[in-house]
Amino acid sequence: SLDNLFEELEIVLDSLFPDVDVPQEGYLVKFSGDTIEIQKIQNAILPVKLDFEKRTYKVSIFDQTFVVEEGFHNFFGQVVYVDQDMQIGFSNFFPDAEMVYKTSKGFFLYKDRKLYSPDGKIFDSPEPFEVLSDGQILQKKVNLRVDGSTLTSTVLGRYRNFLVLASGIIAPLDLSWSMRVSGPVIEWCASGDKMFILDISSYLRIVDLRARKVTFEKHFPSSWGLATDHKYLYLGNGEKITKISFDGGSVEEIEGRNFGVWKNGLYVVSEGHQTLRYGDVFAVITGKRAEVFTSDIHSFDDVKDIRFFDWGIVVVCNNGCWVVYR
Secondary structure (H helix, E strand, C coil), X not given: CHHHHHHHHHHHHHHHCCCCCCCCEEEEEEEECCEEEEEEEECCCCCEEEEECCCEEEEEECCXXXXXXXXXXXXXXXXXXXXXXXXXXXXXXXECCCEEEEECCEEEEEECCEEECCCCCEEECCCCCEECCCCCEEXXXXXXXXXXXXXXXXXXXXXXXXXXXXXXXXXXXXXXXXXXXXXXXXXXXXXXXXXXXXXXXXXXXXXXXXXXXXXXEEECCCEEEEEECCCCEEEEECCEEEEECCCCCEEEEEECCCEEEECCEEEECCCCCEEEEECCEEEEEECCEEEEECCCEEEECCEEEEEECCCEEEEEECCEEEEEEC
16 A cells, blocks of 8 residues: 555665764864864754855955955956955056057057047047057058059068068068068067068068078968967967977977967967967957966956057957056
8 A cells, every 4th residue: 555655665764864863062163364263063053064254355446446255356357366455557457448559658549530649639540550659650551662563561560660561571660671571471470580470371481680581481281370489489280389499490299279378388278269379478269258378367358359569468348458568
């Protein structure tokens, strides 16, 4: 019958789960900073209960102060781990700016097709590629004479007083001469008086900037990335990363299909992430979140764009620009 079934079930359960005496006393262990306090408590449910003190810290940014618990917190797009009282200064964040340029005169800010100088002047301008230390505005496209013809080319980067153009040309800032080095450029980097260029045809070329000549040229099939730690080159090609000396000799092959180089050397990035490389710093982007690797790792949310300069990195978020110094 059903009653007999319940009786048999009760016997089985009693044998599996015998009565346990609940202790009348227990211990409460309190953790507070570097101290541990142990208390005896009555009618305890557990023999030992751990109690961790919640630590709170003040984070000041602009004219606002936030009181938060220890852990990761998002402040205006930057993700910060808070484990002490902190102050995030004006020099790091520029609200509502679309781009920021550091010069010897201070910061130039770009917003709504206008460029704002540190001395209060306002210029109507398309967004520049860069504002140089002396205040010279470098636009994203330049016109130069090549083999008797005028060529318009996009600026990919600047190293010292040299421009790297998307068309595979190197030229000084004043465009007084030009040197065609390669086909369309995929990535480039530089160290000392050497510039390293990887083009769309998977050719790696090493340029002596003093002599203005190509000192090394080699085809590495299926190449896709280039960076340097100022001791070696790292070239992504196929499913490996080739470590190369500055004279062009292959030193080592490392398994990997994505990478960056920073203060700790080569960093192999897992697949599925977009990686932006710039010599010995890089950024990893996943959706709208980015991690910037310099001397430390900086995390940001709601990222729209990242720009690398010789003085630092500008991370453009929905509500302004963060500056990360190199």
